[in-house]
Amino acid sequence: MTLDLKIDNPDPSHRPDDLAQGVLGTETDRPDGWAKVAGSATYAAEETVGDLLHGVLVRAPGIGAVTCPNLSDVRAMPGVRAVLRDDRLIRNAAQGMADEAPVQGADAADYVGQPIALVVAESFEQARHAAQVLDVVIQTKDAPTDPSAVDPEVPDDKQSAMGDLDAAMAEAAVTVDAIYTTPSMSSAAMEPHAATAQWDGDTLTLRGSLQMLKFNRNELADSIGLPPEKVRIMAPFVGGGFGSKLGISADCVAAALAAMELGQPVRVVQHRRNVFEVNTRRSETRQHIRLAADADGRLTGLGHDALVSNLPEERFSEPVVQGSHFAYAAANRKLGVQIARIHRPASGSVRAPGESVGVTAFELAMDELADKAGIDPVELRLRNIPEKDPESGKPFSSHRLKEALTQGAEAFGWSARTAAPRQRKEGEWWIGTGMAAAFRVNMVIEAEARISLRQDGAVVRSDMTDIGTGSYAIFGQIAGELLGLSPDRVSVELGDTDYPPGSGSGGSFGAASTGTAVWLAGMEIRRQLAERLGCDETELTLKDGLAIFSNRRVPLEELLCDGPIDGHGHVQPGDASEKVRQATFGAHFAEVAVNGVTGEVRVRRMLGSFAAGRILNPRTARSQCHGGMIWGIGMALTEELTHDRRDGHAVNRDLAGYHLPVNADVPPLDVLFVEERDDWAGPMQAKGIGELGICGAGAAILNAVYNASGARVRDLPATPDRVIATLPD
Amino acid sequence: MRPFDYQRAEDTAAARTASRAGATILAGGTNLLDLMKLEVMAPERVVDISRLGLNRITEKDGGLHIGATVTNSDLAADMRIRRDYPVLSRALLAGASGQLRNKATTGGNLLQRTRCPYFYDTGTACNKRTPGEGCAAIGGELRNHAILGTSEHCVALHPSDMAVAMRALDAMVEVEGEDGTRREVALDDFYRLPGDRPDIETTLAPGDLITGVTLPAPLEGRQQYRKVRDRASYAFALVSIAAIVRMEDGRIADATLAFGGIGTRPWRDPEMETLLKGERPSAALFAKAADVLMRHAAVHPGLEFKLTLVTRLLSATLEEMTE
Ligand SMILES: Cc1cc2nc3c(=O)[nH]c(=O)nc-3n(C[C@H](O)[C@H](O)[C@H](O)COP(=O)(O)OP(=O)(O)OC[C@H]3O[C@@H](n4cnc5c(N)ncnc54)[C@H](O)[C@@H]3O)c2cc1C
Secondary structure (H helix, E strand, O other), rough: OOOEEEOOOOOOOOOHHOOOOOOOOOOOOOOOHHHHHHHOOOOOOOOOOOOOEEEEEEEOOOOOEEHHHHHHHHOOOOEEEEOOOOOOOOOOOOOOOOOOOEEEOOOOEOOOOEEEEEEEEEOOOHHHHHHHHHHHEEOOOOOOOHHHHHEEEEHHEEEEOOHHHHHHHHOOOOOEEEEEEEEOOOOOOOOOEEEEEEEEOOOOOEEOOOEEEEEEEHHHHHHHHHOHHHHHHEEOOOOOOOOOOOOOOOHHHHHHHHHHHHHHOEEOOOOHHHHHHHHOEOOEEEEEEEEEEEOOEEEEEEEEEEEEEEEOOOOOOOOOOOOOOOOOOOEEEEEEEEEOOOOOOOOOOOOOHHHHHHHHHHHHHHHHHHHHHHHHHHHHHHOOOOOOOOOOOEEEEEHHHHHHHHHHHHHHHHHHOOOOOOOOEOOOOEEEEEEEEEEOOOOOOEEEEEEEEEEEEEEOOOOOOOOOOOOHHHHHHHHHHHHHHHHEEEEEEEEEEEOOOOOOOOOOHHHHHHHHHHHHHHHHHHHHHHHHOOOOHHHHHEOEEEEEOOOOOEEEHHHHOOEEEEEEEEEEEOOHHHOOOOOEEEEEEEEEEEOOOOOOOEEEEEEEEEEOOOOOOHHHHHHHHHHHHHHHHHHHHHHHOOOOOOOOOOOOOOOOOOOOHHHHHHHEEEEEEEEOOOOOOOOOOOOOOHHHHOHHHHHHHHHHHHHHHHOOOOOOOOOOOHHHHHHOO | OOEEEEEEEEOHHHHHHHOOOOOHHHHHHHHHHHHHHOOOOOEEEEEEEOOOOOEEEEEEOOOOEEEEOEEEEHHHOOHHHHHHHHHHHHHOOOOHHHHHHHHHHHHHHOOOOOOOOHHHHHOOOOOOOOOOOOOOOOOOOOOOOOOOEEEEEEOOOOOOOOOOOHHHOEEEEEEEEOOOOOEEEEEHHHHHOOOOOOOOEEOOOOEEEEEEEEEEOOOOOEEEEEEEEEOOOOEEEEEEEEEEEEEEEEEEEEEEEEOOOOOOOOOOHHHHHHHHHHOOOOHHHHHHHHHHHHHOOOOOOHHHHHHHHHHHHHHHHHHHHHO
């Protein structure tokens, strides 16, 4: 039986607080943790498969029509089984939730690095060598690769205005009018994209490294020309995704085509250098931010205009101003995103698309405003918290920015700060602190899950993925809480399209969406148990394997002697988003040291305080926040995917050249959660946490750089040369 | 990776013979294997020298002899190095990561290839990879590139930290030639400037094997290695300085300065060192020294920051070491 829920209205019942098992909200271990550290959790390229062939993608070294003059020589090389130049090869990874094939074709390259062939051989080494030997000749065509060199598209639905911002700027007591830039960035997930495809003449089975299987199945089926029922995808363990594995990737389609053509299993692993090119990057942005405020720092106007880029025919554009729509009150507003159609590698969703770069730049501007107005940066934010959604007038479902700011400031010791820059020096190092607010939209998407309650425990199933986030742990806790079982009696099976379609991992919606489906499945089982016992579900207590009501205590085994009880949960977003504005909020605080000679920056400590509804597992939630904050360090200081100015290719496409923060860059990180119950967030009152931690984190660091040294860096990342260039003498 | 033959040499003669016959020497492999996977280097044969017993550090003529396969980790941790040649220990520890230093060898570090991304990218033109093909780096995205010693054919940087410290220490490279005779080559004569053959990086002849590096008796004075990089660890130098400074009566008696991150080879400038010698330290003197160092700089777009950075770092280093 299925329990359906459409989220149309608030649920004030707070049922999790009444349940007896006491595991939801606790620091439960990840059940997959041991397998991961011991190496027994297999990632996409680690599955043992007999008769396996190896495929290596061949990249286009230019933009234009492609020919391979020595194709037949390469086909004759030792061990080579095929060189696929198939029109169904995909140009780049599909966008998140595309649900259909992305742009396809191998005859021409739209960007440098596009995969235009797959070489398949008996060994990986043979395939790699043959791929290198394959001569790829490009009839180079003129294609713009610089976003500032083209007339951008100005889509109507991405522009909005209220009041008169120009007038507000002219009349304001204090203004900020500045341009901020962020570079292309890469998810650089630890596990490179990889796929192993098997074809039995009827059904294609693919072991992939993917985030959203129900969409990926349709994308793959559409790409290779099979009906979706003939495609099964499995991804039980995924070594990070951060958006780069939302859509079907080039390795999957190529492996599938090769397996179908050769009738043998084929594995394709993207080389680390492919990873930076053929999957989606975070677009570079150019952000023009205008702030108008009265003498008390109350915003009278705000403007946020962004330029981003993508390849022709890609529907995604980085939604830079998404957070600015609701972050602060101001009567006069102008927001917009423009898109430059250029021939760099495709851009797409990367952890917190929109707010990660948009909030970061906006919070840099807010710091400049605080400085100019002579108002404490925390106080400035507090003064501008809107009472309702500033544009639609809808109420907020819940708003805990004030608490995040004040509790965070208190825990960080913000009051000890000196407002003026360049006040504290240790040797060559200037020391200072900075802060920023964090904002992120909250989403629920359709999801299903099934629980089977058996005498030996419960089994939860969904095609939902765990990309390192903690899905396995959380679903075990939810089912355990509802059914009165300790989590070790709940086995969670994920990442298989044979299971009910979950939400997939993306947009921070996994735990709350698929988690709610698990909740509903558990509720359905409780309903059936109550029916068997002749009581009302709300009167039933399930704890430690016992069903308790009135003064009866019945072991669950007894109730299940006739067979397992199944429950199916199905959640859908309703019209809640038309009634309320829902978001998550937080605040970041950072202390940094800036070398006055070399411009090097070292983060000395960071604290983030976050409000994201009920925290289902503080350990996995904290770990998500740590990841976001560390990425903030990268965004502020080190990460930049450089494009060649002539042909747009990704120049520094390896982990020695693309500088992710390393251990030595990461100081102690503190995370605190602000208590929140958002009744509009479904029966568990839980919201997304996976992306909030990155939003604005980099701004806190750069604002601290200013407070420490007086260097105001508006072009990210703040590498030593950029710091020196803005350091006062 | 192109298929290749692997041979493990049992003695230096076997290694030389193999090398003369066209085999490429494999030491720690931390650079060579990466380049082979990308087919930037595609030797048909490699000869492994890890079992030649060249992994010892011994005393020699008041200085030290470092075997060619002594790892960067072992060298950095050696008590004699830490005590008498701290600049070298610090330079080593500022390089790469712990795992890489455990594999990387002294000889391999000297001969590591540039990190110019265009050199690594067989989809672009590179004179160092294929002489005469052109240089895609010039006119492209420059950061880890040189401003001294460059030519119109190549702006690739020598990326080593270790070699910068060795250059300041007047280290000699011990080479066993084709016929088995050993000779010593000063680091100053070891690295070539790129000119029109950037593919030829040293004065080594085919069949030459590096057997070790000799450090002369320790110098008097203070030693320092400073490295500016894009992240706190595991990044190549934007600019680095190995400095050995001896003061006498408030004057600079000797200043030996070698630079990384700016030259096509580990850089030293005798004229600049002479300028400092016998002078009283002052901001004006340090600024003049930087001007002398930079007098022949060829600064391509994107590298302007190196002028500022090297000037600031040089002044701060000298200020600290002469106080
Ligand atoms: C990600 C990364 C970061 C790094 N960061 C730094 C850094 O910050 N600073 C730094 O200085 N270095 C850095 N390195 C480079 C590292 O120091 C070198 O890779 C290493 O020193 C090479 O030593 P090896 O023994 O592994 O050489 P191999 O890779 O084995 O050989 C390198 C070259 O030397 C030749 N060769 C080796 N030994 C001999 C010999 N005895 N006689 C003749 N020829 C020989 C080989 O034929 C080959 O051409 C980094 C490397 C990586 C991969």
